[in-house]
Amino acid sequence: MSILLDSKGDESVKVVVTGGAGFIGAHLTRALLAAGAEVVVIDDLSAGAVSNLAGLPVRLVIGSVTDCSLVEEACTGAGSIVHLAARPSVERSLLDPMATHTVNATGTLTVLGVAQRAETHVVVASSSSVYGGTGPLPRAEDTPTLPRSPYAASKLAAESYALAYQSGFGLPVLAARLFNVFGPYQSVGHAYAAVVPTFIDAALAGRPLTVHGDGRQTRDFTYVAGVAGLLCDAAMRRVSHPRPVNIAFGTRTDLLAVISELERIVGRRLSVQHGAPRTGDIRDSQADTATMRALFPDAAGLDLPAALAATVAWYADRTGTAPGVSPAAVPAAVPGTAASERR
Numbered sequence: 439m440s441i442l443l444d445s446k447g448d449e450s451v452k453v454v455v456t457g458g459a460g461f462i463g464a465h466l467t468r469a470l471l472a473a474g475a476e477v478v479v480i481d482d483l484s485a486g487a488v489s490n491l492a493g494l495p496v497r498l499v500i501g502s503v504t505d506c507s508l509v510e511e512a513c514t515g516a517g518s519i520v521h522l523a524a525r526p527s528v529e530r531s532l533l534d535p536m537a538t539h540t541v542n543a544t545g546t547l548t549v550l551g552v553a554q555r556a557e558t559h560v561v562v563a564s565s566s567s568v569y570g571g572t573g574p575l576p577r578a579e580d581t582p583t584l585p586r587s588p589y590a591a592s593k594l595a596a597e598s599y600a601l602a603y604q605s606g607f608g609l610p611v612l613a614a615r616l617f618n619v620f621g622p623y624q625s626v627g628h629a630y631a632a633v634v635p636t637f638i639d640a641a642l643a644g645r646p647l648t649v650h651g652d653g654r655q656t657r658d659f660t661y662v663a664g665v666a667g668l669l670c671d672a673a674m675r676r677v678s679h680p681r682p683v684n685i686a687f688g689t690r691t692d693l694l695a696v697i698s699e700l701e702r703i704v705g706r707r708l709s710v711q712h713g714a715p716r717t718g719d720i721r722d723s724q725a726d727t728a729t730m731r732a733l734f735p736d737a738a739g740l741d742l743p744a745a746l747a748a749t750v751a752w753y754a755d756r757t758g759t760a761p762g763v764s765p766a767a768v769p770a771a772v773p774g775t776a777a778s779e780r781r
């Protein structure tokens with residue numbers, strides 16, 4: 439099924455965004471439209487929502503990336519494909535490894551086959567989870583990989599297939615290892631939600647924040663606007679690279695520091711409860727960003743306090759639950775995104 443949400447109606451470069459109705463996809467779609475692209479989204483809406491694209495001039499093709507003919511039709515004439523569609527949860531992958539493999543690995547292989555026949559360019563979203571906590575910090579791309587969950591294994595398979603298509607068939611690809619991305623539109627309120635929106639949701643609702651383990655685990659938290667801007671640039675310039683590329687800004691923050699910053703933003707102490715560490719989680723994560731900075735010299739991130747403030751304001755605006763946090767006081771998720779669209 440395909441929905442034409444609106445029409446762009448001119449001769450712009452066509453970019454297909456798989457998983458475009460999800461969190462990062464919602465930002466990337468806006469960034470691509472702002473850059474003048476015609477955007478086609480493929481999404482089965484298993485986690486994404488049509489409302490994330492409300493009011494945008496995009497064609498939404500509802501279906502799975504494992505459906506070769508659907509992907510083939512959507513990608514006809516595309517200058518680039520940004521492949522984000524996935525089951526992006528470590529915990530879910532431990533419960534159902536085959537389902538994760540089918541979407542994340544087989545789905546990627548399907549997209550790559552279509553891209554090869556269409557002679558286009560592909561950006562594949564991989565993950566810092568492929569490192570599995572090996573090697574010194576910050577982690578460069580040649581650090582040995584050691585997946586600790588079926589999710590991480592599926593992402594390693596996805597990026598390996600992408601690079602194999604580049605070597606074997608000459609398909610230009612960028613295998614982008616994303617780190618912990620957060621910001622507006624990230625889904626929350628379910629068992630597999632990411633840590634930052636889960637903390638914000640609890641803080642705004644006045645519930646205790648649950649920390650798995652001691653809270654000293656560190657992450658290279660990356661605000662979504664910077665990631666979306668970089669992926670947009672990669673698609674528009676058809677950037678490729680023979681090796682995987684870390685996509686993050688090289689910071690390292692522990693969960694207790696995130697909670698302290700949230701306390702500062704909401705202006706009160708937050709109640710915290712500690713649970714058991716989660717299987718498959720890694721202890722520390724931080725990107726070596728040298729390759730990314732060479733390929734994308736203009737890439738810019740927002741610092742953590744400003745990015746968290748923007749994110750809290752967005753969730754507060756959506757739920758009306760945070761007195762004292764004004765959405766107008768913080769930067770928009772994506773330049774040019776109207777408040778009415780940020781839902």
Ligand SMILES: NC(=O)c1ccc[n+]([C@@H]2O[C@H](COP(=O)([O-])OP(=O)(O)OC[C@H]3O[C@@H](n4cnc5c(N)ncnc54)[C@H](O)[C@@H]3O)[C@@H](O)[C@H]2O)c1
Pocket residue numbers: 456457458459460461462463480481482483484485486487501502503504521522523524525526541545563564565566615616617618619620625632
């Ligand atoms: N968010 C992060 O911190 C992070 C970190 C590393 C890697 N990534 C990767 O970035 C990508 C986007 O992640 P996100 O955080 O936006 O997740 P998300 O769940 O918000 O988006 C994924 C989208 O893919 C769609 N989808 C799932 N299965 C599909 C299928 N079979 N066919 C078509 N669409 C399907 C979902 O409906 C959803 O809209 C994923 O590949 C994820 O593994 C994300």
